[in-house]
Amino acid sequence: MKTISENRCFGGTQGVYSHSSEATGTEMTFGLFLPEEAQHGPVPLLWYLSGLTCTHENAMVKSGAQAWAAQQGLAVVFPDTSPRGEGVADDAAYDLGQGAGFYVNATETPWAPHFKMWDYITSDLPQLLFSEFAVDEDRQAITGHSMGGHGALTIAMALPDRFRSASAFSPITNPSVSEWGRKQLTAYLGEDEDTWGRHDATIQMRERGFDGPLLIDQGASDQFLDKLIPEALASAMMARRQTGHFRMQKGYDHSYFFVASFMEDHVNFHAEALYA
Amino acid sequence: MKTISENRCFGGTQGVYSHSSEATGTEMTFGLFLPEEAQHGPVPLLWYLSGLTCTHENAMVKSGAQAWAAQQGLAVVFPDTSPRGEGVADDAAYDLGQGAGFYVNATETPWAPHFKMWDYITSDLPQLLFSEFAVDEDRQAITGHSMGGHGALTIAMALPDRFRSASAFSPITNPSVSEWGRKQLTAYLGEDEDTWGRHDATIQMRERGFDGPLLIDQGASDQFLDKLIPEALASAMMARRQTGHFRMQKGYDHSYFFVASFMEDHVNFHAEALYA
Numbered sequence: 001m002k003t004i005s006e007n008r009c010f011g012g013t014q015g016v017y018s019h020s021s022e023a024t025g026t027e028m029t030f031g032l033f034l035p036e037e038a039q040h041g042p043v044p045l046l047w048y049l050s051g052l053t054c055t056h057e058n059a060m061v062k063s064g065a066q067a068w069a070a071q072q073g074l075a076v077v078f079p080d081t082s083p084r085g086e087g088v089a090d091d092a093a094y095d096l097g098q099g100a101g102f103y104v105n106a107t108e109t110p111w112a113p114h115f116k117m118w119d120y121i122t123s124d125l126p127q128l129l130f131s132e133f134a135v136d137e138d139r140q141a142i143t144g145h146s147m148g149g150h151g152a153l154t155i156a157m158a159l160p161d162r163f164r165s166a167s168a169f170s171p172i173t174n175p176s177v178s179e180w181g182r183k184q185l186t187a188y189l190g191e192d193e194d195t196w197g198r199h200d201a202t203i204q205m206r207e208r209g210f211d212g213p214l215l216i217d218q219g220a221s222d223q224f225l226d227k228l229i230p231e232a233l234a235s236a237m238m239a240r241r242q243t244g245h246f247r248m249q250k251g252y253d254h255s256y257f258f259v260a261s262f263m264e265d266h267v268n269f270h271a272e273a274l275y276a
Numbered sequence: 277m278k279t280i281s282e283n284r285c286f287g288g289t290q291g292v293y294s295h296s297s298e299a300t301g302t303e304m305t306f307g308l309f310l311p312e313e314a315q316h317g318p319v320p321l322l323w324y325l326s327g328l329t330c331t332h333e334n335a336m337v338k339s340g341a342q343a344w345a346a347q348q349g350l351a352v353v354f355p356d357t358s359p360r361g362e363g364v365a366d367d368a369a370y371d372l373g374q375g376a377g378f379y380v381n382a383t384e385t386p387w388a389p390h391f392k393m394w395d396y397i398t399s400d401l402p403q404l405l406f407s408e409f410a411v412d413e414d415r416q417a418i419t420g421h422s423m424g425g426h427g428a429l430t431i432a433m434a435l436p437d438r439f440r441s442a443s444a445f446s447p448i449t450n451p452s453v454s455e456w457g458r459k460q461l462t463a464y465l466g467e468d469e470d471t472w473g474r475h476d477a478t479i480q481m482r483e484r485g486f487d488g489p490l491l492i493d494q495g496a497s498d499q500f501l502d503k504l505i506p507e508a509l510a511s512a513m514m515a516r517r518q519t520g521h522f523r524m525q526k527g528y529d530h531s532y533f534f535v536a537s538f539m540e541d542h543v544n545f546h547a548e549a550l551y552a
Contacts, residue, residue: 007528007529007531007533007534008495008497008527008528008529008533008534008537009533009534009536009537010536010537011537014533061337061338061532062337062338064340064343064536066533066536066537067340067343067536067537067540219284221284251284252283252284253283253284255283256337257283257284257285257290257342258283258284258285260285260286260340260342260343261284261285261286261287261342261343264343
């Protein structure tokens, strides 16, 4: 592991690190905020998965998460959204390839060799974090924005007992049927739609749900509502009687100004579950 | 005036606008956060002046100011740091020319035609803001970071009664003697150092001081301490018995992680003065 930078931040440390990932076969970069409390022992860990076009950096500098995480004594990890670098496949479109990993293990050409973001987020990066930093494997929560909201929800439901709480900001909720989804799931996983189900939060909610509290925020003036389909997930949540809140926020769009506006609520929501 | 974007943010609006400036003779861009309260009448206005290499955007997306400004019902304006565009002089160095206006009215070639940032910040932009937005001319405060801290302090002291409070994050305090300063004041104002004095916060503090409370935060691990010279301003403040706090913050560097960490304190400090 290589330390790229460490900045003092809200009494703790905002670090950026890189490491060689077995899952992706590439060097991967991530941000990690550790609150002051981490100097005295392991602290709970909140995962923040980012959206299309983002790197580890966007939420780290724009979401304001550190202010609230410091208050609550939580660590926050900001992974990258795809493998990158020479020899890694890419596409000219902003929503496929580098910056658009969709948190799946690709099986199709040319993506299969490196696009293993599911394994990276669920296995490789956790192993590194729990061996190298003062973060507590038994107290994890997960959130994300847009494509990262999709990742947070599908991963949380697939791994019962790993995350005590899950949340999302304007998540892609039903990629099997939406424009942000069908294209990428076809490219990464192939045309057999049976392989897509575990990567569709609405389908997962219908079939199994999540074993903790959920919080979803969605801007009512989001310019991508037709690609996010909040009604699909909300309907599935309520049909299942899933414990959780689905909030439609008047006037907000898809930007980080929206994420930042409700970050305090999400951090406090997770803190409540993590310290219960 | 042209609206470039408006995003809902912490119950208010984060806007970006451009307008034709008489002072600079160019199109200028600025960010303006208006809290929800601005829908019902003029609200107090906090100026945030940015540092070297920044545009209107950096603090707007990285400082987290909106969270605290929304709580306090304050507007925050984020001006650009220099004129820009075709026909505007520039320099290959990051610390001269575009992105490095130093908040002076340049008198020297090639800068004189457009580099009138003093007039832009003290006259042009205020006129626009008070005619176009629900902000209260009688309740203004000012802050800034690095070169912007220099601008905030020198402008606040030069215009008694305009700002009820002033603050700065790691300001350039004594540009007449430091590497960030001598080069630019020579380039913009010429070699007669008598013209520099009004643009040196330490000299202004010695000669006149500020007619309200001051708050200065400086990171003790700032990589640019030799260019900022916090001891010069602190000494001048205390020698004058200037009402104010000068805080040296252990472990923090020059980055926006430092600014964000203490933004709540600064916004609350200004709110106290603005609502007194």
